[in-house]
Amino acid sequence: MIWSWLITGRAGEVLIIWATGLGQTTPALLTGALVSFPPQSDTATVTATIGGQDAKVIYSIASPGFAGLYQIAVTMPSGVAAGTAPVVLKMGSATSATVNIAVQ
Numbered sequence: 001m002i003w004s005w006l007i008t009g010r011a012g013e014v015l016i017i018w019a020t021g022l023g024q025t026t027p028a029l030l031t032g033a034l035v036s037f038p039p040q041s042d043t044a045t046v047t048a049t050i051g052g053q054d055a056k057v058i059y060s061i062a063s064p065g066f067a068g069l070y071q072i073a074v075t076m077p078s079g080v081a082a083g084t085a086p087v088v089l090k091m092g093s094a095t096s097a098t099v100n101i102a103v104q
Helices: none
Strands: 014-019 047-050 053-062 070-075 083-091 099-103
Antiparallel strands (some): 014 070, 047 053
C-alpha cells in the first residue's frame, strides 16, 4: 500500500487525508475509471492514529473526480502535543508508512 498526504491541524478539527492503494470500494469501481458522485464509493474499514492516539474516522471513500485516489476524513484527537505528530492509517492487516504532521 502507498499512502500520501499533507495535513496540519488542531484538536477537534476534521482533517482530510489523501491516499492511494486502498483497493476496491463498495459499490465496486472499474480500475482506472474516474469516480463519480453520487453514489459514494466506500473503502473497507480504515483506522487512524495521530500522535499514538485513536483518531475518529468519519469516512473513507474513493475521491470523486479522480482515478485511484481516496480521501479519509478523521477528527484530530485532543491531547496531541503541539509540534509534530506521527499519523498512521491501518486497513485490515496493512499499515501505512508513518508520516509526521504539524499540530497546532
